[in-house]
Amino acid sequence: MKRLLMGFVTFVTILLFSVSCYYDNEEALYPSLNSSCDTTNVTFSAKIVPILANNCLSCHSNSTAASSGNNIRLQNYIDVKARTVAIAGSIKHSGTFSPMPKNGVKLNACLIKLVDIWIRNGALDN
Amino acid sequence: MISSGAFAQEDLMDLLNNKTTDEINYATATFKSTRVMNGHSVERMPPGQLDFRISHRFGKLNSGLYEFFGLDQSSIHLSLEYGILKWLMIGIGRGTYEKTFDGFTKFTILRQSSGARNMPVSVSALSSVAVTSVKWPDPDRTNYFSSRLSYVQQLLVARKVNQSFSVQIAPTFVHRNLVSTELDPNDLYAIGAGGRIKLTKRISFNAEYYYTVNQRSYMSQTVYNPLSVGFDIETGGHVFQLIFTNSLAMIEKGFIGETTGSWKKGDIHFGFNISRVFTLKN
Numbered sequence: 001m002k003r004l005l006m007g008f009v010t011f012v013t014i015l016l017f018s019v020s021c022y023y024d025n026e027e028a029l030y031p032s033l034n035s036s037c038d039t040t041n042v043t044f045s046a047k048i049v050p051i052l053a054n055n056c057l058s059c060h061s062n063s064t065a066a067s068s069g070n071n072i073r074l075q076n077y078i079d080v081k082a083r084t085v086a087i088a089g090s091i092k093h094s095g096t097f098s099p100m101p102k103n104g105v106k107l108n109a110c111l112i113k114l115v116d117i118w119i120r121n122g123a124l125d126n
Numbered sequence: 127m128i129s130s131g132a133f134a135q136e137d138l139m140d141l142l143n144n145k146t147t148d149e150i151n152y153a154t155a156t157f158k159s160t161r162v163m164n165g166h167s168v169e170r171m172p173p174g175q176l177d178f179r180i181s182h183r184f185g186k187l188n189s190g191l192y193e194f195f196g197l198d199q200s201s202i203h204l205s206l207e208y209g210i211l212k213w214l215m216i217g218i219g220r221g222t223y224e225k226t227f228d229g230f231t232k233f234t235i236l237r238q239s240s241g242a243r244n245m246p247v248s249v250s251a252l253s254s255v256a257v258t259s260v261k262w263p264d265p266d267r268t269n270y271f272s273s274r275l276s277y278v279q280q281l282l283v284a285r286k287v288n289q290s291f292s293v294q295i296a297p298t299f300v301h302r303n304l305v306s307t308e309l310d311p312n313d314l315y316a317i318g319a320g321g322r323i324k325l326t327k328r329i330s331f332n333a334e335y336y337y338t339v340n341q342r343s344y345m346s347q348t349v350y351n352p353l354s355v356g357f358d359i360e361t362g363g364h365v366f367q368l369i370f371t372n373s374l375a376m377i378e379k380g381f382i383g384e385t386t387g388s389w390k391k392g393d394i395h396f397g398f399n400i401s402r403v404f405t406l407k408n
Contacts (some may be wrong), residue, residue, distance in 0.1 A: 005210055009231065022272050022303040023312045029304070030267050085348075089386075094347050095374065096386040096393065106263055116346070 026109075037110035042117045043126040044077060051111050052080065055101055077125045084119045091115060153238035156248055156286040157294070159365045159401050160207065160215075160232075162320035163334040163354035164373060164381050167294060168250040168284040170232050171209030174407030179205045179219075181376050181399040183369075188392030196395060203376040208406075223375040230254035230278075238286060252280040256379045273304035278378040280318075290324035298336070300382050306346040314383045315339040322358070330358045332367070336382050350388045352381040367399040 041047070052060075052074050059069040062076070073079040080087070089097035091107050101107070118124075157167035160177065171177050181203040185196030193199065205219030205228075213234040220227050236249040256276045262269045277300070284294035296318035305312055320334035333355045341349065354371035372387035372394055373380065387393030 009210065009214075009216060021277065021301055022270075024270075024273060024304045025308050025310065025312070026304065026306050027308055029273075089347070092347065094386055109263075 037113060039113065039117055042114055042121065044080075044118065044124065045126065047114050048080070048118050051107070051115065055107060055111075059102070081123050081125070084123045088115060088119055149241045150239045150243045151241040153240075153248065153286040156238065156284050156292045157322055157332075158330060158358045158360055159367065159399070161367065161399060162294060162322070163332055163356055163367065163369050164352065164371060164376055165296060165318055165320065165334055165336065165378060166230075166232065166250075166252050166280065166282060167320070168234075168248045168282045170213075170215040170234060170250065171207055171403075173209045173211055174405060175209050176404045176406050177205075177207040177217075178402045178404065179203075179207065179399060180402075181205075181397065183371070183374050183376065183395045183397035185395065186387065186392070187394045187396065201374050201376075219377070221376055221380075223377075223380050224258040225260045226256050226258045226377065226380070228254060228256040228377050228379075238284075247283050247285045249284075250282040252278070252282060254278045254280075254378065256377055270304075276300065276302045276379040280378065290330075292322045294318075294320045296320070296336075298378065298382060300379055302379065302383075309342060310345050311340055311342065313340075316382045325357075328360045332356055332358055338383055341383075347386060349383060350385050352385045353389055363403050365399075365401040367401075369395075369397045369399065371395055371397065 056074045058064065060072055060074040061069075062073055065071050065073045072083065074083070074087070086097050087100075090100035091112055093099040093106050099106075106112075155169075157169050160167055160169050160171065161179075183201045185193055185199035187195050189196050189199075201222040203219055203221035203223075205217050207215060207217030207219075209215045214231065215233075216229070216231050218227070218229045230252060231254075232250055232252045234248070234250050236245055236247065238248040239245045254277070256278075258274045258276075278298065280296055280298040282294060282296050284292060286292045298314075298316040298318055300314040300316065302312050302314075316336050316338045318334065318336040320332070322330050322332045324330045333353075335351065335353045337351050338349075341351075350372060352371060352373040354369055354373070356367055356369035356371075359366040359368070371381075372389050373385040374387065374395055375381045375384060387395065
């Protein structure tokens with residue numbers, strides 16, 4: 001029994017060490033994500049407003065927020081600016097915030113990236 | 127006459143000294159279980175004993191009454207851990223966080239002792255592998271199995287200072303084969319610190335903190351260092367651990383470097399570990 005167990009442990013150890021380490025990141029591993037993603041001119045009006053309109057405002061507009069959007073409004077710049085951290089967390093399904101769009105699939109990586117870039121650049125009203 | 131009496135006394139003293147220094151007194155129960163809180167302790171299972179561990183972490187306390195302060199959500203980790211030799215144990219587990227399977231081996235390098243052999247600390251080494259099984263967010267791209275793997279190497283150095291106080295330092299290396307962006311490091315270096323203060327015969331207060339050395343200020347998501355505090359309650363064959371922590375994951379790869387909750391904001395998870403030990407072999 002002991003010999004069997006030792007054999008098993010040795011086998012698993014060899015198995016695990018035979019799969020070597022990789023240093024991958026999704027940006028570099030899947031460059032197509034970047035090439036088809038236009039990350040120039042990331043402004044609120046040009047890039048962020050359309051994303052919000054297509055994916056968020058059905059529940060989070062000024063008129064619908066109270067009934068279906070948990071009173072979270074994402075129509076005006078000032079409301080969006082106040083919630084940048086929550087928005088980034090929600091659309092990435094990172095676990096800290098309620099995953100959005102609710103019960104839907106995650107936004108594609110390009111859209112998430114645009115939101116990230118806009119936030120990183122200071123979440124300006126431009 | 128006087129001198130011979132003195133000789134006899136010295137002989138007796140020698141005998142006495144010999145007797146005490148011949149024995150090695152190993153420090154036992156530096157920690158009550160194989161975990162301090164989330165992370166491992168220097169302790170391992172004795173040979174032939176199987177530890178069935180059931181761990182829960184609930185949602186965040188700040189999620190309010192509607193989510194019943196987090197109790198509506200639950201994240202689990204189940205594991206079977208077995209002592210093979212006096213110095214070696216292995217374990218396998220499965221956790222909710224990223225639907226991860228994990229396996230580890232832990233072996234004792236040094237044991238704290240006094241008497242014939244004086245050793246100030248106990249040292250164990252932990253080596254573990256985790257495989258996520260959560261569905262790929264983008265199934266159309268070429269996904270690699272290697273991307274699911276992460277590795278942890280950890281050295282656990284602990285000292286039982288006295289009957290009621292133990293401390294532990296744990297230099298840790300975490301490697302993730304795939305991270306989301308270039309800004310996120312594949313290798314994480316962390317130092318863990320943990321301790322235990324015995325309050326009564328059966329209850330002790332435990333705390334644990336992991337400091338990630340190469341954390342960056344901008345990464346694809348904001349992460350925090352995990353801090354956990356709680357109590358060990360020992361009842362016969364069980365050890366209950368009640369825990370308050372800002373981390374949802376219960377394996378090293380998850381709580382070091384992927385903890386998104388912050389104590390300051392109230393992202394605190396209540397949880398517990400239950401350890402039930404079965405003796406399979408004497």
